[in-house]
Amino acid sequence: xxxxxxxxxxxxxxxxxxxxxxxxxxxxxxxxxxxxxxxxxxxxxxxxxxxxxxxxxxxxxxxxxxxxxxxxxxxxxxxxxxxxxxxxxxxxxxxxxxxxxxxxxxxxxxxxxxxxxxxxxxxxxxxxxxxxxxxxxxxxxxxxxxxxxxxxxxxxxxxxxxxxxxxxxxxxxxxxxxxxxxxxxxxxxxxxxxxxxxxxxxxxxxxxxxxxxxxxxxxxxxxxxxxxxxxxxxxxxxxxxxxxxxxxxxxxxxxxxxxxxxxxxxxxxxxxxxxxxxxxxxxxxxxxxxxxxxxxxxxxxxxxxxxxxxxxxxxxxxxxxxxxxxxxxxxxxxxxxxxxxxxxxxxx
Numbered sequence: 538x539x540x541x542x543x544x545x546x547x548x549x550x551x552x553x554x555x556x557x558x559x560x561x562x563x564x565x566x567x568x569x570x571x572x573x574x575x576x577x578x579x580x581x582x583x584x585x586x587x588x589x590x591x592x593x594x595x596x597x598x599x600x601x602x603x604x605x606x607x608x609x610x611x612x613x614x615x616x617x618x619x620x621x622x623x624x625x626x627x628x629x630x631x632x633x634x635x636x637x638x639x640x641x642x643x644x645x646x647x648x649x650x651x652x653x654x655x656x657x658x659x660x661x662x663x664x665x666x667x668x669x670x671x672x673x674x675x676x677x678x679x680x681x682x683x684x685x686x687x688x689x690x691x692x693x694x695x696x697x698x699x700x701x702x703x704x705x706x707x708x709x710x711x712x713x714x715x716x717x718x719x720x721x722x723x724x725x726x727x728x729x730x731x732x733x734x735x736x737x738x739x740x741x742x743x744x745x746x747x748x749x750x751x752x753x754x755x756x757x758x759x760x761x762x763x764x765x766x767x768x769x770x771x772x773x774x775x776x777x778x779x780x781x782x783x784x785x786x787x788x789x790x791x792x793x794x795x796x797x798x799x800x801x802x803x804x805x806x807x808x809x810x811x812x813x814x815x816x817x818x819x820x821x822x823x824x825x826x827x828x829x830x831x832x833x834x835x836x837x838x839x840x841x842x843x844x845x846x847x848x849x850x851x852x853x854x855x856x857x858x859x860x861x862x863x864x865x866x867x868x869x870x871x872x873x874x875x876x877x878x879x880x881x882x883x884x885x
């Protein structure tokens with residue numbers, strides 16, 4: 538207010554006497570000096586928010602709620618962060634982009650991060666959004682599929698190159714199934730759900746809280762058989778950064794995770810607010826589906842080993858178990874360890 542008054546005084550003097558008048562020059566100089574002193578005494582000018590780009594693994598989905606809510610509620614802004622989301626095209630693509638230094642943080646499956654890191658991509662996970670793998674064997678009610686052994690003699694709808702296909706092979710081995718007795722029907726991602734609903738295949742492998750919910754809205758489904766229940770827990774989507782970012786921007790990462798944790802708390806305590814935020818970020822979403830997805834999400838955000846710890850905190854036993862699966866079925870180098878893969882140091 539004082540600075541504004543002084544500035545107006547300078548203008549008034551110049552209007553009355555003219556800018557060339559000696560009194561106007563002298564008085565104006567004195568007033569400007571006072572303005573500079575006023576600015577110095579008022580404290581430092583707030584620094585501009587740091588731009589943060591987050592490349593997602595896919596399009597915005599329900600499990601991204603902690604991040605979306607944190608942005609919509611201004612929690613990132615309160616930490617001095619100007620956060621922007623970029624849509625992804627799968628974990629591998631996001632790892633390639635962010636791993637090359639294009640972006641601040643990325644989202645990818647922890648299993649994919651482990652494979653990338655083991656092959657020289659300088660990335661490290663700093664938080665787990667999904668820690669209990671949501672992949673499950675999905676079938677329609679009345680299919681006769683109630684246990685893993687029931688899958689023999691059935692038709693499997695498999696998407697070439699999909700994570701679910703690779704995980705099902707591990708699941709079959711863990712449950713001593715004969716893959717020669719399971720007829721594999723290769724499909725693409727756009728037709729796999731239709732094929733199951735129309736009866737062209739007997740089962741697929743997909744996320745219980747995504748594909749399972751979509752199918753159940755059309756036809757009743759049998760109880761999903763989670764792969765994690767058979768020890769095939771490759772965990773799920775995690776937040777990762779490059780090792781350079783880890784070293785150069787530790788304070789930024791702590792502030793980002795603090796705001797993300799706050800967003801996760803709001804998503805649980807105010808689910809409709811989270812639904813609204815997701816619909817704002819992706820208007821084509823169906824409200825009923827997003828509501829159901831958010832209701833199912835908490836069961837996948839923690840395991841028995843990470844329960845009771847802050848959102849995002851990863852349990853060493855879970856990570857070691859995931860790496861054992863990766864070594865057995867994904868040719869992960871035996872020398873690769875959990876210490877190379879993740880850190881909890883940025884979890885508040």
